[in-house]
Amino acid sequence: MSILVDAGTRVLVQGITGREGSFHTRQMLAYARAQGESGARIVGGVTPGKGGQSVEGLPVFDDVVTAVAETGANTSIIYVPARFAADAILEAAEAGIALIVAISEGIPVWDMLPVLRYLEGSPSRLVGPNCPGVITPGVVKVGIMPGHIHLPGPVGVVSRSGTLTYEVVWALTQAGLGQSTCVGIGGDPVSGTSFVDVLRLFQEDADTAAIAMIGEIGGRAEEDAAAYIADHVHKPVAAFVAGRTAPPGRRMGHAGAIVDGGVGDAETKIAALREAGVLVADSPDEIATLLAERLGTAHV
């Protein structure tokens, strides 16, 4: 019924005592509680030096190892400031956390390179950094996205963006197309989970019937995704690629959103996706129309 997070997810919040961390802990708790019995659990938090405190009734620990031992957490979400975030990811991985979701924005690339290298030999998966997180509607929200715009259903969503994802999700929900899981992989130049990783999971997930993919300029992740889709994905995929009007050489907000050295322009990505049989939308909400048409005929 979902990928990455489900009813067995037990969430630890790293940076729980900070402004962002405590605010979003409240939001995540509210979402989990609203799901009642079917919901997963937020089990505690970590802030070095603040062990023994509590936030929203959750215990705060000094380090991740202790927190895992005490709470049985298997997932962590990281809100710590960028300059400490690389260490927070490594600490979670060393403590055996299976899924690490890094919300923190602005982690230097040279800090991330050894982290990503370390994770290559580790059973932990990192989603992000600089991402809105992961949500399985009706079950658990591990992120900063507004929970109420989501609806449980058959569409897997994967995106490099934040609010643009919400725009697409909202359009899907309004069209009556619920989501199996929505994954924000983040807008940084290097990150833990790629489009291809998530596409593979959605292809294998029995309850995902179609996939919405939201890309943007910069890098070749969409081209890689297109190649993977052509060979391995047999479910309908609709995509939107943001930044057709972005000028080359200029960074568009996200650290990774730049057309550089002739690499990463939207038209090349769109052409590759079309070539792979992906339904490419001209506007974000058109993804919902395209998938509604496709799923409608598929069910006839």
Added chain:
Amino acid sequence: MRLHEYQSKALLAAHGIPVPDGEVAATGAEAAAVARRLGGRVAVKAQALMGGRGKAGGIVLADTPEEAEAHAARLLAEGLAGAPVHRVLVERAADIYAELYLGLVLDRRARRMVLMACPDGGIDIEEVARRHPERILRLPVDPAIGLRGYHLARVADHLGLSRRGDVPRGDPPVGERPVDERPEDERPVGDPPVGDPPVAPTDDALAAIARGLYACARANDATLAEINPLVVTAEGPPVGATGRSPLLALDAKMVIDDSALYRHPDLAAGRDPQSESDVEREARLAGLSYVKLDGRVGCMVNGAGLAMATMDVLKLHGGEPANFLDVGGGAREERVAQALRLILSDPAVAAILINIFGGITRCDEVARGVVSALRREARLLEEATPVPVVIRLVGTNEDEGRRILEEAGLATAATLAEGARLAVAAASKRPLAGGGR
């Protein structure tokens, strides 16, 4: 943040990479003084953050201080290909035997820095990568082990600088190059070497440069550090106790990771004030992502991806965005007001489209923030010919949010497409400010 050549060379030199003797100059007279000190033939190089500087006439040779002064004064006065030039680098001209390429570049897909080496230097490496990828050796650097001797031996071998006594596979000396009449894409690359280099280059010198390049990039958080060309000189400048080096970094380019600038205050302070407009600088200092574009519809959006998508949808409906602007989460009054000031500082703006996806923040709160920000920037609401504003707000308490906006006399739209249509129509009705841009 991209560094100028002279800044990049200073960082490389600090890591033991030989660069030509030279100094930066801001006036013709300063350039002449540098040329006089260096003596002999010098290169006068415009410091402009653009590719193809040589082709655009930004690199000129001068045989006397008077010539150097004249070239420098001209470049500083006229700029280069429409871009202003505020400094020139005056360097001792190198006696070039062969031109190579050595670079360290972030490979996003591999999640590694990649050391790239190519015996065809001095030309656009991206062009080589497209046409003759086999000419480029790519070595992804594992951050757990860094660059090791066996990596560097492969690089030396690829560049023809190996200890086996091979001569460079690069081009023959500049003065002896025959004129190739064939179109560029039909010319073979990597002709066999002609003659022996006057000073035999060693793999040791190359290894020191490659290690220095990696150390320099890591120390300065560079996501790109390029020496192009790395030249084999007929007679290198003195280096350390060993006397002479046959290799010299003739041109260099570095890009520093913006996310890491907090730990490089010296580099951040050295940002070329001319590399960004006043508006872009104001936006950066206010923590807003703003990129000036050429259209007439100003855009204010929360979130970078949605901001790009908004621009794209404007274009889809026949409009052109005047800017990219991510106002950030929550769309609070203070930031909205600041964003409006930035957008309106562009006289070409004939309409503004505000697109806010109210996520966790409720739409009525966003609407109140937008209205009071608009009131603060009063000319929007009260001037005789205010710049029309179209607002599209979606999320929790959306109806209440729209009611607040409409009571303030603002145009609202239910969808992004409707917002784009309204903004494009409003912009087309408004005459060009001051008779055009």
